Amino acid sequence: MTRLHPTVVAPDEVAAAAVRIAPYVRRTPLLRLNGPVKCELKLEHHQVTGSFKARGAFNSLLSADVPAAGVAAASGGNHGAAVAYAAHRLGIRATIFVPSIASPAKIAAIEAAKADVHIVGDRYPEALAACEAFQAETGAISVHAYATATTIAGQGTVAMEWEADSEGLDTVLIAVGGGGLISGIGTWFGDRIKVVGVEPEGAPTLHAALESGTPVDVSIDTIAADALGAGRTSPLNLAIARRFVSDVVLVSDAAILDAQRTLWQSARLLLEPSGATAFAALASGAYVPEPGERVGVLTCGANTDPATFAALLG
Numbered sequence: 001m002t003r004l005h006p007t008v009v010a011p012d013e014v015a016a017a018a019v020r021i022a023p024y025v026r027r028t029p030l031l032r033l034n035g036p037v038k039c040e041l042k043l044e045h046h047q048v049t050g051s052f053k054a055r056g057a058f059n060s061l062l063s064a065d066v067p068a069a070g071v072a073a074a075s076g077g078n079h080g081a082a083v084a085y086a087a088h089r090l091g092i093r094a095t096i097f098v099p100s101i102a103s104p105a106k107i108a109a110i111e112a113a114k115a116d117v118h119i120v121g122d123r124y125p126e127a128l129a130a131c132e133a134f135q136a137e138t139g140a141i142s143v144h145a146y147a148t149a150t151t152i153a154g155q156g157t158v159a160m161e162w163e164a165d166s167e168g169l170d171t172v173l174i175a176v177g178g179g180g181l182i183s184g185i186g187t188w189f190g191d192r193i194k195v196v197g198v199e200p201e202g203a204p205t206l207h208a209a210l211e212s213g214t215p216v217d218v219s220i221d222t223i224a225a226d227a228l229g230a231g232r233t234s235p236l237n238l239a240i241a242r243r244f245v246s247d248v249v250l251v252s253d254a255a256i257l258d259a260q261r262t263l264w265q266s267a268r269l270l271l272e273p274s275g276a277t278a279f280a281a282l283a284s285g286a287y288v289p290e291p292g293e294r295v296g297v298l299t300c301g302a303n304t305d306p307a308t309f310a311a312l313l314g
Contacts, residue, residue, distance in 0.1 A: 008187070008236075008239055008240055008243065009149045009152045009153055009156070009183070009184070009187045009236075009240065010187070011156075011187060011188055011190065013149065013153040013156075013187075014153050014156035014157055014159070014160055014184065014187055014188045015160065016153070017055070017059040017150075017153040017154045017156065017157050018157040018160055018161070020058070020059055020062050020063070021055055021058040021059050021062065021154060021157065024048070024054070024058045024086070024089060025047060025048060025054050025055055025058060025157075026046065026047055026048055027161055027165075028042065028043050028044050028046045028047055028158070028161070029043050029046065030042055030043070030162070030165055030166060031043055031267060033266065033267065035266055037262070037279075037282055037283050038295075039173075039279075039282055039295045039296060039297045040166060040169065040294070040295070040296045040297070041267075041269075041279075041296070041297050041298075041299055042158065042162050042172075042296060042297070042298045042299065043269070043299055044158055044298055044299060044300050045269070045271055045275050045299045045300060045301050045302035046302070048082075048085060049078070049081045049082045049085045049109060049303075050078070050081070050109070050301060050302040050303040051078040051081070051082065051227075051275075051300055051301040051302070051303060052155060052158055052181055052298075052300050052301075053078045053079045053081070053082035053083075053145075053155075054082040054085060054086060055154040055155050055157050055158060056079075056082070056143075056150070056151035056152070056153075056154035056155045056180060056184075057073075057079070057082040057083045057085070057086040057143055057151075057154070058086045058089075058154065059150050059151070059153055059154030059157075060143045060144075060148065060150040060151055060154065061083075061086050061087060061090055061092060061143065062090070063150045064141055064150075066092050066141055067139050067140070067141065068093075069093070069138040069139045069140040069141075070087065070092050070093030070094055070095065070140050070141075071083060071087055071092055071093070071094050071095070071140055071141050071142070071143055072094070072095045072096070072097070072131050072134050072135050072138075072140040072141070072142060072143075073094070073095075073096055073097070073131065073142065073143045073144075073145070074096075074097045074098075074124065074127040074128035074130070074131035074132075074145065075096060075097070075098055075102075075124070075127070075145055076098065076099065076101070076102055076106075076124050076127075076177075076225070076226040076227050076228075076229050076230075077098055077102040077103055077105075077106025077107065077109075077110075077226050077227065077303060078106060078227055078274075078301055078303055079143075079145040080096040080097075080098050080102075080106065080110050080115075080117075081106055081109035081110050081113065081303065083096060083115075083143050084096055084109070084110045084113035084114070084115035085109075085113045087113070087115065088113040088114050088115070093116075093140075094113070094114075094115035094116070095115065095116045095118070095131075095134060095140060096110050096115045096116070096117050096118070097118045097119075097120050097127040097128070097130045097131040097134070098110070098117065098118070098119055098120070098127055099119070099120065099121050099122055099123050099124055099126060099127045099226075100119055100121065100122050101122060101123065101225055101226050101229070102119070102226050103226055103272070103303065103304060103305055103308075104305055105303050105304060105305045105306075106226065106303050107119075109303065118130065118134075123220060123225070123229060123231065124220075124229050124230055124231060125231050125232070145177075145178055145180060145230070146177065146178030146179050146180025146181075146183070146230065146233075146234065146237060147178065147179075147180070147233075147234035147236055147237060148236075149236070151180050151184075152180055152183045152184045152187065152236070152237075152240070153184060153187070154184065155180050155181045155183070155184030155185070156183075156184030156185060156187045156188045157184070157188075158181075158184070158185065158298070159172075159184065159185040159187075159188035159189050160188050162296065162298075163188070163189070163192075163193070166296065168294050169193050169294050169295075169296045170193065170194060170293045170294045170295065171193065171194040171195075171196060171289065171293055171294070171295050171296070172185065172189070172193060172194070172195055172196070172295070172296040172297070172298065173196050173198055173278040173279070173281050173282060173287060173295065173296070173297045173298070174195060174196070174197055174198065174278055174298050174300075175197075175198050175199070175224075175228060175274055175275075175277040175278045175298070175300050176197040176198065176199045176205065176206045176228065176248065177203070177205070177227055177228040177229065177230045177274070178205065178230035178232075178233055178234070178237065179205070179206050179230075179233040179234070179237030179238070179240075179241060180237065181298075181300065182195060182197050182206070182237075182241065182245060183236070183237045183240040183241065185298075186240055186241065186243070186244030186245055187240060187244065189244070190244060191244075194246045195244055195245050195246060196245070196246055196247050196248070196249065196281070196287060197241070197245050197247070197248035197249070198248070198249055198250075198251060198277050198278045198280065198281040198286070198287070199228065199248060199249075199250055199251070199277070200222035200223075200224050200228055200250070200251060200252075200253060200256065200277060201222070201250045201251065201252050201253070202219075202220060202221035202222030202225070202253065203218065203220050203221075203222045203224065203225065203228045203229055203230075203231075204218055204248075204250055205218050205228075205230055205231060205232060205233050206233050206237070206238075206241055206245075206248050207248040207250060209232075209233045209238050209241075210238070210241060210242065210245075210248060214235075214238070215232050215233045215234060215235060215238055216232065217231055217232050218231055218232070219231075222253055222256075222273075223253045223256060223257070223273045224253075224256060224272075224273035224274045224277055226274075227272065227273070227274035227275075227300075227301055228273075228274050228277065249281050249286045249287050250286065251277060251280040251281050251284055251286050252284070253273075255280040255281075255283070255284035255286070256273050256276055256277050256280045257273070257312060258280070258283065258284070259276035259277070259279045259280035259283050259284075260273065260275075260276040260309075260312060261312065261313065262279075262283055263276055263279060263299070264309075264313065269299060270302055270304070270309060271299055271301065271302055271304070272301045272302060272303050272304035273304075274300060274301045275299050275300050275301035275302055276299070278297045278298055278299070278300070279297045279299065282295065282297060
C-alpha cells in the first residue's frame with residue numbers, strides 16, 4: 001500500500017482495514033437529532049465492547065505475527081477491553097495494564113474476555129510503562145492505544161462507514177484522547193469534511209501539541225480521564241492532525257456532564273463522559289456551526305458504571 005508520507009497513514013490502509021475487520025465488528029447506526037441541538041450522531045458506542053476501540057484492536061492483531069507470549073496493552077479501560085475481546089475471539093493470550101482510575105465496568109469487561117489484568121498506578125502513563133516492561137521481558141507484542149498505523153487505520157474505518165451511510169456532512173466533532181480516533185477519521189475524510197477535535201479542559205493533549213508544534217506532556221484532571229487521559233500524543237498522531245484537523249476546542253467537565261444528561265433525556269443514549277465529550281462542544285457553544293452547516297458527532301464510548309450514571313441523573 002502507498003503511504004502519503006513516511007509519518008502519515010494512507011486512505012487505502014483504512015480501506016484494507018475495513019475489509020480485514022468486517023467479520024468482527026458492527027456497522028453502527030446513525031441518529032438525527034432535531035431538537036435544540038441539531039446534528040447527526042454516529043452511534044459508535046454501540047460497537048462491540050462499547051467503544052470504537054475494537055476497530056483498531058482487531059486490525060492490529062489481524063495484521064501481526066503474534067508470538068506465544070501473546071499481546072499486551074496499556075489502557076484507561078476501553079482500549080484494554082477491545083484488545084482483550086479481539087484477542088479472545090482470535091485465540092490469542094492477552095495481558096492488559098490499566099490505571100486505578102479505570103472504571104469497574106471497564107475492568108469487568110477485560111476480565112470477561114479472559115485477559116490477565118494488572119492495575120498499575122493512578123494514570124495511563126504509569127500503566128503504559130508497566131506494559132512496556134512486560135513486553136520487553138516476555139516478548140509479547142504491543143497493541144498501542146493510538147500511536148501506530150494499524151490502530152489508526154482501524155479507527156479510520158468508522159469514518160469510511162459514516163461517509164457511506166450519511167446523507168451529507170460538512171463537519172464532524174470527535175473526542176480526543178491520545179489522537180488515534182481523530183487521526184483515522186482525518187486520514188479518511190481528508191479535505192472533503194472538516195474534522196474538529198474536542199478535548200476536556202483538564203486533558204488538552206492534542207490542543208497543547210498543536211500549539212507547541214511537538215508532542216508535550218500535559219497534566220490530566222477531568223472526569224473523562226479513564227478514556228481521554230493519555231497525557232501526551234505521538235509524532236505520528238500530531239503529523240496527521242496538523243494536516244487534517246482544522247481545530248481543537250476545549251470543554252469543561254460541567255459541559256460534559258450536561259451533555260450526558262441531555263443525550264439520555266433526549267435520545268435515551270447512555271454514554272460515559274468521553275462518549276458525550278464531542279456533543280458537549282456543540283451543546284455548550286464551544287463549537288458554533290455556520291448557518292446550514294451539516295454537523296456530525298461521534299458518540300465514542302458507553303462503558304460507565306450504572307450506579308455512577310444514575311447518580312448523574314439525580
